[in-house]
Structure formats: structure tokens, C-alpha cells
Amino acid sequence: MVDARRAWSVDEAWDVIDRIANLIRDSLDEGRRVAVFAENAGEAVLAHVGAMRAGASVVAVNSHLAAPEVAYQLEVGDVGLVISGPATSVRGSEAAQMVEDCRTVSWDSWDDWLASAPGGPPADDRPIPPNLLFTSGTTGRPKATELPPNVFPRRDSWTEFVEAAAANRFSGLGRHLVVAPLHHTGPLNAVRTLTAGTPIGILDRFDPTRTLEAIGRWQIASTTLVPTHMSRLLALPEATRTAADVSTLRLVFQTGASCPIPVKRAMIDWWGPVFLEAYGATEVGVTCRITSDEWLDHPGSVGRSVPPYEALVLDDDGDPVPAGTEGRLCFRDTTGRGVVYHGDPERTAAAHVSPGVFTLGEIGRVDEDGWVYVTDRFADMVVTGGVNVYPAEMEQVLAAHPQVADVAGVGIPDEDLGEVLVALVVPADASDPPNGSDLQSWCEERLSRFKCPREIRLVDDLGRNALGKLDKRALRSTHA
Numbered sequence: 001m002v003d004a005r006r007a008w009s010v011d012e013a014w015d016v017i018d019r020i021a022n023l024i025r026d027s028l029d030e031g032r033r034v035a036v037f038a039e040n041a042g043e044a045v046l047a048h049v050g051a052m053r054a055g056a057s058v059v060a061v062n063s064h065l066a067a068p069e070v071a072y073q074l075e076v077g078d079v080g081l082v083i084s085g086p087a088t089s090v091r092g093s094e095a096a097q098m099v100e101d102c103r104t105v106s107w108d109s110w111d112d113w114l115a116s117a118p119g120g121p122p123a124d125d126r127p128i129p130p131n132l133l134f135t136s137g138t139t140g141r142p143k144a145t146e147l148p149p150n151v152f153p154r155r156d157s158w159t160e161f162v163e164a165a166a167a168n169r170f171s172g173l174g175r176h177l178v179v180a181p182l183h184h185t186g187p188l189n190a191v192r193t194l195t196a197g198t199p200i201g202i203l204d205r206f207d208p209t210r211t212l213e214a215i216g217r218w219q220i221a222s223t224t225l226v227p228t229h230m231s232r233l234l235a236l237p238e239a240t241r242t243a244a245d246v247s248t249l250r251l252v253f254q255t256g257a258s259c260p261i262p263v264k265r266a267m268i269d270w271w272g273p274v275f276l277e278a279y280g281a282t283e284v285g286v287t288c289r290i291t292s293d294e295w296l297d298h299p300g301s302v303g304r305s306v307p308p309y310e311a312l313v314l315d316d317d318g319d320p321v322p323a324g325t326e327g328r329l330c331f332r333d334t335t336g337r338g339v340v341y342h343g344d345p346e347r348t349a350a351a352h353v354s355p356g357v358f359t360l361g362e363i364g365r366v367d368e369d370g371w372v373y374v375t376d377r378f379a380d381m382v383v384t385g386g387v388n389v390y391p392a393e394m395e396q397v398l399a400a401h402p403q404v405a406d407v408a409g410v411g412i413p414d415e416d417l418g419e420v421l422v423a424l425v426v427p428a429d430a431s432d433p434p435n436g437s438d439l440q441s442w443c444e445e446r447l448s449r450f451k452c453p454r455e456i457r458l459v460d461d462l463g464r465n466a467l468g469k470l471d472k473r474a475l476r477s478t479h480a
Helices: 010-027 042-053 067-076 089-097 111-115 158-166 185-196 208-217 227-234 238-243 261-271 292-297 345-350 392-399 436-444 472-479
Strands: 033-037 058-061 079-084 103-106 132-135 143-146 176-178 200-202 222-225 251-254 275-281 285-291 309-314 327-333 352-354 357-366 372-377 382-384 387-389 404-414 418-427 455-458
Touching: 010 042, 010 079, 010 111, 033 042, 033 067, 033 089, 042 058, 042 185, 042 200, 058 067, 058 132, 067 079, 067 089, 079 089, 089 103, 158 185, 176 185, 176 208, 185 200, 185 222, 208 227, 208 238, 222 227, 227 261, 251 261, 261 275, 261 292, 275 292, 285 292, 285 309, 309 357, 345 352, 382 404, 382 418, 392 404, 392 418, 392 436, 404 472, 418 436, 418 472, 436 455
Parallel strands: 033 058, 033 079, 079 103, 176 200, 176 222, 222 251, 251 275, 418 455
Antiparallel strands: 132 143, 275 285, 309 327, 327 357, 352 357, 357 372, 382 387, 404 418
16 A cells, blocks of 8 residues: 555564454454545544454544534544544544544554554454444434345454455556545445455645546556536646546546536546446445446447336326326335434435435436436535535525525536535625625634535525425525
């Protein structure tokens, strides 16, 4: 494994992994979780794998969250140990102090901690449970969900877990490059393949120039990208793109959002037919999949549904529509599981149209041959740079400002990020409207930056109906 600062041999990596696993087993009750709250780095990968090696479920926490936001996830996830990095150690310690019986360790000072651990692998006598991740919530608080069986099935032993990792799409190809944050499912999926011998290269953040350099320098065979990454790569000077060596690439897993047709076509022309696009969500994994060659035959499609899911399109009354007709894009889980939110049966029920049938909040169509197309979104979620953001928390914060009478957050199209979150604000006093920069500061003092609006627009009215509900599709259309 290699990052921008150092490299680890196989023996060095496994020595750290085994020591972390032994320390967790010695100090943490079985069943309690380990949180990795850290910036992208090799140590974060070792922490993830070490916790899994101990038989602990891992909570991957967004490294940009404030301490109270982290504390909420620690409490819901029953976390007993937080492993952080230099950039998150202070917030991690503050968060751990807000919950009961939770310790912290940071890798910038963990040498003595690791030295106190017995060497060698722990006994292979515990099951390996799936990760617990948090998704943004329409009602403000993030929702916790265990990775579903099609993404991370519970294994009875470490041996079984490694065998499953060896069958992963990234295994056996060569070095995998991680450029997205390690609290997303795509990078975490690749990290698990380290256990089966797949070498990993990791960047602290995505940068188009550094990504191209890493692909050539580290002879990268696979990576995971979102459409915003692809747009930024295409925006590089032609000379830079022409000089880049991407000949070692064999698989690029594209996820995060449906990709604009010109962007996808240009990337295939540049890198070749190495793209595998997946459509889905953290709660359910991949629901549709399409190869580069299939996409060239069906441009704009996100693929056909994959087991255990079946795609269907319903009208507003919940009835199926004819093939090729737009409607609410839904999926039936043939196992009956569907969406499951940890410890939250009410939210679990609300996520379903009917038992086992759920929606990801988007409008689409399915043609006669089963190819799925996403055309719009009816839910509030905004996908900005491949990151899902719900406006609810931002709306609640801005609504508390004394100069704000009403507020709505909507996603507005953006060439670079796909969408950006825009706050539409109705002033409490039209003759004395709030200053946009003051509202921005108000929001940033109370929320993580990625949850705050990119722009604040003052409007006269939001068009609420008699029940006080908003038509956000209409607002998006009006203010795009």
C-alpha cells in the first residue's frame, strides 16, 4: 500500500493490522463498533481493516463533520473506540467525551499503543459483521444503515471474508487507486480487497492532475470515480491529458450520480471502454449496472437492474406504467429486505412504497428491453460532486435566523458539480432583508461546510400550498 507520504510492504501493513485487531479484541466488548473518523491516508485503510480483522463492525464517519455531529453517530452506532487522524483528532476526542464509554486513539500518536499489542493474527473465531454507514436524512438527522448483503454479507469467519474479497470486481486486476473519501461505499469496497492481496494507492483528496500522475506513477489498474471527477479530468489542458499514461487502467467503477452523456462519451474516447457504471445507494448497494460497450449502445442509461433487484416505474397512485413511460423509479427487492435503517422501524417503513419495494427518489423510465434511464428527481436530495446532501438541516438552521421568514433548499444544475445546493430565502421584513454573507456565516457556524448552500437567493414567496407543502420540482425549474 502507498499514499503520498510513505509506502507499506505487505508484512508492514499486516503487522499494523494484526496489532490493531488484537488491541480492539482486548479492550472492546464483542458487539460494540469501531469508528474510523479520519482523512484519507494509508493509516485510515489499516484502521478499517484492523477493526474488521478483530470482528468489529466499522462506522466510517465523514471527516468534515463537527464534534456534535460525530457524537450523534457514535451514540447511535454504539461505538466504543474512535480511530482518528491528525486532522480529526481534536474533534474525535470532543465527540467521544459526549457519549458514554468511548475511547479515542489517533495515528499520529499511536506508536506506543501499537507497541503494547501482541503480534500475530488474532484467532479466527469471530464473525465479520458489515459496516454501519450514515446517510443524509430528509428530516435533518442522518440515518444509520448496515451495508446490505449484496455489498457486505456477514461472514462467519475471517477466512470466509477473505475468500469473498478475492471474488470482488477489483481483486486480481492490480493496484487500485482511492481518490474519494473513505466514508463512501465505493472506496470502502475497494479497501476490503486489500485483505485478498490487492495493492492500494490512496490520495488524500481528488485532484485531477495528481490523479493522472498517480495512475501513471503507480501503474493503477482500477479506481472509482464520480461524474464530477470525470468533468474535472476533462477540463485539464489538452497537452496534460495527451501526455498522461492511463494504459494500465482495466476498470473504472463510476458511481455517485448519472453521468452527462457528453462527459461519459469523452471519457470513454480518452481512457477506452474500461468504465462500469453503477446506480444505487448506500442502503441497497447496486441496483443497476452498465458496461462501457452497453452504454455506447444505450447512451444515458444507468443499465439494467441486477439481482436481487427488479426495476419498475409507478405513477403517482402507485400503479405500474407502460414501458418507456416516465414515472417514479422504484425497485423491488426479491429477498424482501429492501431498505433497513438501524434501530429505526418508522424510517424503514417510510422508505418503502410497499413491502420490499422502495424508491431512491428519482423519476425515470424503463424501456421494453429493461434499460433504465434516470430523468429527474422528485425527492429533496441534492447530489453535488457525487455527495448526497439533503437540504433539511440547512433549512432548519436558516429558518432559525431572526431575519428569515421561510426557506427552501434546492439543487440547481452546475457544469462542474452536477448540482449545487441553493437556499431560497423569504425575508422576515422585505424592507430590511438579511445580508447573504451574514446568512452564509450563520449556516457555516452551525453546520459542516458541505451541508451549507453554495448560494443564497432572496425571494418574495416559495409558493407553499394550503397544507404548507413545497413543490421543489417547480422551484428547481423556476430558479435553475
